[in-house]
Amino acid sequence: MFYGCPPTAAPIRVGDKWTAKIIRCLELGPRRFTELQRPLRGITPKVLTESLRAMERDGLLTRTAYDEIPPRVEYELTTLGRSLLEPMNAGCEWSRKHLAELMRARETWHAGTS
Amino acid sequence: MFYGCPPTAAPIRVGDKWTAKIIRCLELGPRRFTELQRPLRGITPKVLTESLRAMERDGLLTRTAYDEIPPRVEYELTTLGRSLLEPMNAGCEWSRKHLAELMRARETWHAGTS
DNA sequence: CGGTATCCTAGTCGATACTG
DNA sequence: CAGTATCGACTAGGATACCG
Numbered sequence: 001m002f003y004g005c006p007p008t009a010a011p012i013r014v015g016d017k018w019t020a021k022i023i024r025c026l027e028l029g030p031r032r033f034t035e036l037q038r039p040l041r042g043i044t045p046k047v048l049t050e051s052l053r054a055m056e057r058d059g060l061l062t063r064t065a066y067d068e069i070p071p072r073v074e075y076e077l078t079t080l081g082r083s084l085l086e087p088m089n090a091g092c093e094w095s096r097k098h099l100a101e102l103m104r105a106r107e108t109w110h111a112g113t114s
Numbered sequence: 115m116f117y118g119c120p121p122t123a124a125p126i127r128v129g130d131k132w133t134a135k136i137i138r139c140l141e142l143g144p145r146r147f148t149e150l151q152r153p154l155r156g157i158t159p160k161v162l163t164e165s166l167r168a169m170e171r172d173g174l175l176t177r178t179a180y181d182e183i184p185p186r187v188e189y190e191l192t193t194l195g196r197s198l199l200e201p202m203n204a205g206c207e208w209s210r211k212h213l214a215e216l217m218r219a220r221e222t223w224h225a226g227t228s
Numbered sequence: 229c230g231g232t233a234t235c236c237t238a239g240t241c242g243a244t245a246c247t248g
Numbered sequence: 249c250a251g252t253a254t255c256g257a258c259t260a261g262g263a264t265a266c267c268g
Contacts, residue, residue: 011172012201013127016260033230044262045231058125059219070229071268080219083212087126090204098197105173105194131241147250158242159251184249185248 011102012091018043018051019060020088023081026061030076055081125216126205132157132165133174134202137195140175144190169195 014020018040025036037048052075055061060081066072128134132154139150151162166189169175174195180186 011129011133011198012205015125018261019125037230042262044264046233046263047261049231050261057220057223058216060216065230071231073230080212080215084125084208087201087204087208090201091126094198094201098194101194102172102174106171109171151250156242158244160243160253161241163251164241179250185251187250 011099012094014084014088014091016051016054018047019055020084022051022055023060023077023084023088026075026077026081027085030064030074033073033075036075060084125213126208128198128202128205130165130168132161133169134198136165136169137174137191137198137202140189140191140195141199144178144188147187147189150189174198 014023021040022036025031025039033045033048036052037043037045040048052061052063056063058080059078061075061077064074064076066074128137135154136150139145139153147159147162150166151157151159154162166175166177170177172194173192175189175191178188178190180188
């Protein structure tokens with residue numbers, strides 16, 4: 001979706017910088033901490049934890065810790081979290097249709113407005 | 115739309131803090147600088163200018179200055195800017211349906227996670 | 229493995245004052 | 249009226265290191 005999009009250019013955002021991407025990562029089923037960390041390249045454990053905690057607090061996902069050695073924790077979207085896919089998809093569709101035009105307008109920014 | 119929503123709770127954002135609200139203000143037709151400033155209570159001229167310039171640069175709106183005394187400037191949505199109303203409405207609909215649930219989850223945040 | 233704890237930077241936003 | 253200029257606060261996010 002917005003993966004190829006420069007961060008400041010993203011015209012539509014869901015929550016903070018990572019929320020939407022985390023939702024995408026969880027779309028197909030529960031994932032573990034490191035399973036999230038890998039596709040979200042560059043996210044530090046601190047920020048990932050913060051994002052996950054915030055989303056858990058807001059009821060967007062659940063955190064399940066299994067009492068094993070080594071520890072295993074799984075994150076899974078709730079119905080509420082999954083419901084965000086709808087507006088997210090609307091945003092994606094907008095991007096597909098119009099983002100190129102926005103970027104072009106941004107490039108062509110040298111007084112030749114008219 | 116998100117007007118009654120605490121800033122950090124807004125699950126969906128368009129551009130920066132003010133972009134979506136500016137689009138709403140321009141939805142029904144062109145507006146002047148101060149006509150935008152009034153409904154967007156609390157926005158400083160500096161920030162309003164910054165937001166408008168960024169949106170103009172991205173091709174979301176046009177700025178028309180009339181050479182009069184006193185000066186008159188009008189901002190108007192482009193087709194591209196207007197197209198953002200679609201995903202914005204999707205976000206609004208999500209809020210109407212689910213924001214209360216999110217806020218409730220946020221309130222009920224005292225360890226009783228199960 | 230799944231996190232915390234510190235520290236730090238960069239960007240966003242606001243307050244205030246002034247200008248063509 | 250429609251801005252600009254300056255400063256300063258706040259905070260999201262990242263770097264790095266360590267812990268149960």
